[in-house]
Structures are given as structure tokens and as C-alpha cells.
Amino acid sequence: MLTNAPRGTKDILPDSVGSWNYVEQKIRDICARFGYEEIRTPMFEHTELFHRGIGEGTDVVDKEMYTFTDRGGRSVTLRPENTASAVRAYLQNKLYGDSALTKLFYIGSMFRYDRPQAGRMREFHQFGVEALGEANPAVDAEIILLAMEFLKSLGLKDLKLSLNSVGCPSCRPAYRQALQEYFRPHLEELCGDCKDRFERSPLRILDCKADADKEFMAGAPKITDCLCDECREHFEQVQSLLTEAGVEFELDPRLVRGLDYYTKTAFEIKYAPLGAQSAVAGGGRYDGLIEEMGGNPTPAVGFATGLERVLLALEKQGLLPDARKQTDAFVVALGEAAQKPAFRLLQQLRGAGLTALMDYAGRSMKAQMKQAGKAGARFALILGEDEIKENAVMLKDMEKSQQQKVSLDEVIDQITSNR
């Protein structure tokens, strides 16, 4: 118990931290190229923010939040996603005053109380992007391109981009109604979950796997046939921009996002080999959210990707970077008398900007050489009685297996010029 991390959490150990840094570096590169700036928001917020932002009735809010009362009696919640917080920060800090279009990205921990599985953690990490203040479909396309570009820059293959439009407040109600009318005669044939969904969110019935094969499903009205002129025009624009950019996608009229705030464009990127948790990225437009949270009506688009899932996909495709250690110099001290001079030399090497290590356990020379080899040291600097007397070190090139005695004043230059 004491020696176990809480269920659904995981230590990121030194041997995998390199992979995380690698991915985060790609994120920062791409966001800079697309003009998105980093924002860091608190890990917890007032519970109410998520009720408002994500929506009551969603699974995330109803059954998956880490909510608790703090010592001041306030109800706070560990963020289950970052869009609500980003919008909150946007409004609170009046970022809309800086420019018409605010482009943000974030990287950080999110928390959801789910049953853990590979690719589904209770504490997990997302990278996400939000573009606030512009209704033009070019922004939808830009966001999707950014997501694809990110995944492609990592070398990932076999990704599938699905696209849909979920309409807006002026056309969705009509679609809901059309769906309900269509399903009403089949109500008894639907699965238990879908009977509940019928009233609350009939769109989700389309997404149901249990009912997917039933005959009447195929004939259900498609939202893309019910979009208002504005939404249809917008959707077509997004598609043509993506096509022009050479991005392949698949229209999926059944793609429905689980969070209430989505409007118009909805998309998802999947990597099928991940199994049940194959959605690597997902997002869309949320034109109503900012107003819902008390701001002026402001259009916005965003997406998020799960970093654990990205890392899993990288691992499956053998795309993780080499974790090989690299050390410039390993100081080998022989005998008691060499300890202090060796330590002094070690610090001089480090002071010169070199990566330098030594053993502190007073081990045999052989053992120290072994360590040097394991550390990936380019040079071993052997310091024994003779060398100390001569104010020199034995400099051994570990790759070439050659060595020569070098005076202490010259070692650093020797290493620097040869490494």
C-alpha cells in the first residue's frame, strides 16, 4: 500500500523521461510554427466551472470527476480536461483584449476517475490547443492540420482522421427531433442505454455499438442532411481546405463528441492498434462555450491529444528515440590518495561544460572501467600515484581503446577537441 502509487497513476521513470521530453519538444516546435502560445492553468478549479463548461449529464461530469471540499468549505475539482480552464483564464485575464484571435496550447496532467486500462489512466497527460475568437473555417482546418502535423512529425503511420459536423443551436434541435421521430417506433428494440439516451441525448444512439447492427440504424437520418445553411457551408469549407492541404479524412456521420460544448466541426484521430482506447486526439468547434461561461459570444475551436496514447503508439511502431546515455568523461581514481585530486578534476571538467562522472565507492579499477563503459563515457581519465606525481592523467579514448598521458592543464582541451 505505502509502496504503491494510487490506482491509475504511474511514475515516469528516468528511462522513459527522454521519450516524454522528446514528444514535448515536438509539441513546442509545432505550436511555435503555428503561432500558438503556451498557457498553464491550475490543476484544480471550482467544481462549478466544469459543470457549466463540460455540461451536466455528461459522463465526465457525472461519474468521473475528482471532486472534494477543501478546508475552506469550497467544492473544487481536479481538472478532467483543460478547455474549460483555458476559457476561464481567457475571460478572467481578458486575453480577448490582446488580439482578435487568441491561440493557446497546454501540456499537463488531467484527472478522471475511470477504470484504468492501457491508454486510460486516472491521472493522464494531454496536449491541447485552443483558438479563441474566430469563426472562419480556416481555423478549424488549421487546428486539424496542427494535430495531424504533430502526429506525423513523430513518424506515426496508419492514423485515421474522422470528420463530422454536429450542427449548431439553430439546426441541432431539428435534428434531435428528426432522430426521435425516427427511433420512436423502434424504442423497444433499442438497448437499455439507448432507451435512456432517447430523451437526453438521442445523438449518442448513433454511436451505440450494441445497436449498431440493427436494421433500422442504417436508415437513421444523418445530421449532415439536416444542417442549416451556415453549418453546411462551414463544413464544406473545412473539408475543401483539408483536401487542398492534402490531408485525407473520412466523413463519419456517427461521430459525436461526449462533451456538450461542441458545435459544427467535430473530429477524431484514431490509431486502431491501440484497441479499445484508440482515440489519440479529438476536438472540434465550441462556439457556444464562452458565452455559456459568461463572456461575450465568441467562436472557438480546439482539440486535445492523450500523450500516454501517443507514447503507446510510438512504442508499437518502434519510434521512440534512443535512450543511450552519453558521458564525455569518467574519472577513475586509484587508491585513497587519488580521491581528492580526482574529485577536483571532476568539478573542473563539469565547470568546462563537460558531462563528467566518477565512482565514490573506492572500487577496483576494473570495476570503475566497467562503470565508465556502462555510462557511455567517451574518455576515461585515470588518476593514480604516478599521474598525481607528474601532475597528469592517463587519458583513454574508450572508443578507440588508445591512451596517452596528458598533463592536467591540457586534458580539458584534449577532450573538448576530440569529443
Added chain:
RNA sequence: GCGGCUUUGGUGAAGUGGUUAACACACUGGAUUGUGGCUCCAGCAUGCAUGGGUUCGACCCCCAUAAGUCGCCCCA
């Protein structure tokens, strides 16, 4: 939240109702006096997820709990 499977040392793992729990890798030490990556030798689980129970006796049987994993659900 639901159903299935799994759980042996630092790691990958073999194994049997009964006196010493294979093997490999890793690690530590050694094989000439001050030299790594190859080779050879030695050491390295009083313990088989945890807690109960059955039994003369359980790591191997039963129950519970926990964690992991697959699928559902959900989503990133």
C-alpha cells in the same frame, strides 16, 4: 460502473500438494601487479501480489481484497 484473464527474484520467466523454487538477462565480486565492452567462475527469491481458509503439509486447491490487462462503457 460491468464481464473475462493474469499476478513467482531487479527484469524475462520455468515449476511441483510434501526434504535445496529451474534457466536466462541484469547486478556484485573474482580469473596477474593499474584498464571496460568477449570468455570463464562465484554470489544473488527463508520466498512465489496481500489476507483468510481447506489440508498432517500449499507457491501450486478454495474464498476475499488489491493491482495489471482485454473487452464493454466513456474518452484523449
